[in-house]
Amino acid sequence: MIALTLGDVAAAVGGRLVGGAEPATRVTGFSTDSRSAHDGDLFVAVVGEHHDAHDFAGQAVAGGAVAALASRALDVPSVVVDDDAVLALGRLARWVVGRMPDLVVVGITGSSGKTSTKDLMAQVVVELGPVVAPQGSFNTEVGLPLTALQVDESTRVLVSEMGARGLGHIAYLCTVTPPRIGVVLNVGSAHVGEFGSRENIAVTKGELVEAVPPAADGGVAVLNADDDLVAAMAPRTRGRVVLYGRSAAAQVRAVDETMDDEGRPGFTLVAPGVREPVSLRLFGAHQVSNALAVAAVALELGIPGDIVARRLSGATAESRWRMEVSTTASGVTVVNDAYNANPESVVAALDALVAMSAATATRPARRSWAVLGEMRELGAGAEAAHEAVGRAAAERGVDRVVAVGEGASGVARGAKGVGGATVVMVAADVPRAVEIVAGDVAPGDVVLVKASRAAGLERLALALTEVPA
Numbered sequence: 001m002i003a004l005t006l007g008d009v010a011a012a013v014g015g016r017l018v019g020g021a022e023p024a025t026r027v028t029g030f031s032t033d034s035r036s037a038h039d040g041d042l043f044v045a046v047v048g049e050h051h052d053a054h055d056f057a058g059q060a061v062a063g064g065a066v067a068a069l070a071s072r073a074l075d076v077p078s079v080v081v082d083d084d085a086v087l088a089l090g091r092l093a094r095w096v097v098g099r100m101p102d103l104v105v106v107g108i109t110g111s112s113g114k115t116s117t118k119d120l121m122a123q124v125v126v127e128l129g130p131v132v133a134p135q136g137s138f139n140t141e142v143g144l145p146l147t148a149l150q151v152d153e154s155t156r157v158l159v160s161e162m163g164a165r166g167l168g169h170i171a172y173l174c175t176v177t178p179p180r181i182g183v184v185l186n187v188g189s190a191h192v193g194e195f196g197s198r199e200n201i202a203v204t205k206g207e208l209v210e211a212v213p214p215a216a217d218g219g220v221a222v223l224n225a226d227d228d229l230v231a232a233m234a235p236r237t238r239g240r241v242v243l244y245g246r247s248a249a250a251q252v253r254a255v256d257e258t259m260d261d262e263g264r265p266g267f268t269l270v271a272p273g274v275r276e277p278v279s280l281r282l283f284g285a286h287q288v289s290n291a292l293a294v295a296a297v298a299l300e301l302g303i304p305g306d307i308v309a310r311r312l313s314g315a316t317a318e319s320r321w322r323m324e325v326s327t328t329a330s331g332v333t334v335v336n337d338a339y340n341a342n343p344e345s346v347v348a349a350l351d352a353l354v355a356m357s358a359a360t361a362t363r364p365a366r367r368s369w370a371v372l373g374e375m376r377e378l379g380a381g382a383e384a385a386h387e388a389v390g391r392a393a394a395e396r397g398v399d400r401v402v403a404v405g406e407g408a409s410g411v412a413r414g415a416k417g418v419g420g421a422t423v424v425m426v427a428a429d430v431p432r433a434v435e436i437v438a439g440d441v442a443p444g445d446v447v448l449v450k451a452s453r454a455a456g457l458e459r460l461a462l463a464l465t466e467v468p469a
Helices: 006-013 053-062 085-098 114-128 143-148 169-176 198-205 207-211 286-300 305-314 343-357 379-395 406-418 430-440 458-464
Strands: 016-018 029-031 041-044 067-070 078-080 104-109 157-161 181-184 220-224 240-245 252-259 265-271 274-279 324-327 333-337 368-372 400-404 423-427 446-450
Touching: 006 016, 006 067, 006 078, 006 085, 041 053, 041 085, 053 067, 067 085, 085 143, 085 169, 104 114, 104 169, 104 207, 114 157, 114 286, 114 305, 143 157, 143 169, 169 198, 169 207, 181 207, 181 286, 198 207, 220 286, 240 286, 252 286, 265 286, 265 305, 274 305, 286 305, 286 343, 333 343, 333 458, 343 368, 343 379, 343 446, 368 379, 368 430, 379 400, 379 406, 400 406, 400 430, 406 423, 423 430, 430 458, 446 458
Parallel strands: 029 041, 041 067, 067 078, 104 157, 104 181, 181 220, 220 240, 240 252, 333 446, 368 400, 368 446, 400 423
Antiparallel strands: 016 078, 252 265, 265 274, 324 333
């Protein structure tokens, strides 16, 4: 991060120094949790649904924070603003980004795949120089500015992952880190309970491409040609449109796709003047689309095609519990994809499970397990969506389906409705699911664990791999 003082912060956010805050005091980091404040941090007093961080500012300062960024006067050194500390944090990030004229901001949004794509992006565009990208899923009005504040004069690319819970959210995030390149991955049914329809989700996701500058100023909208709602965003942008995907209409395409014995995809990257082989180290055919989005951005930034392909082939999964594959001492393969889930991402994970379990020239078929928990925020269509993924599992011939929790009961109904050889089991909670799987799993089996984060299914994956939570 750049050198900052409390005086700089106050000037950037339109705040005032109170409580003994000195303008020359250096700020060397940021914290939103009073329990983890470090020496030199500015503590951001976030007012949440259940807690008001202003009440913990004293604890943060006692832990080393130099001041609080607050919306009311406190008994500790503070930068006080008249509106909201989170909005002030956004203004501070925008001020810092604005001081970096050579910085390229790449914004990424989509219903699924944002974090995996962000991780890939950071490992490819580093060819240009230092990159700042979010840790985990720092894609909210708090996480995005905290990421942006890590840039300094040497940073060449800022990768901004942008999530949304409603209309206008991405438009706001684009005011914090104005993108020169905007990438829209897909429009699925994640959060459809909050948005009301996929069409409303598309309106929100398209706010990213509306924010890119005109093509004459270098603005580029990178859109998924294989998703009709994404491709239809082209008229909404002033930037130059680049399509990627498997479609013949895409300028950046994948052809000659393959899958290795472990379920890792390969393809030939095709773009104007480019035809290069790529062998991903990530699992699942859905990663091809993510890789193409990254390739489209990298090529736009001037990275040669052969280097793009080489860096894609060397990239690894960087964020926890997203198609995180490990093998136990007894030879069970565990696919921990328990960070989040929606119908589209569950089906993609099931396809990966089937590929990883299939017989190959060097080994027989392996028994497959799909341990599926609740997918949250699906609204009135939740029951039908859970039944649909249960059917998808059985139709793909998954050997064992375990539906965990009342919210996932539709998974069991859907799988049972297909019939066939799939064995369907129900677990009331995670501990019971651990008992079911651990009691029957055998060496060579492949176990997929997938649910929305709130379901806590990562505990099952960790129990199977004997890694403490």
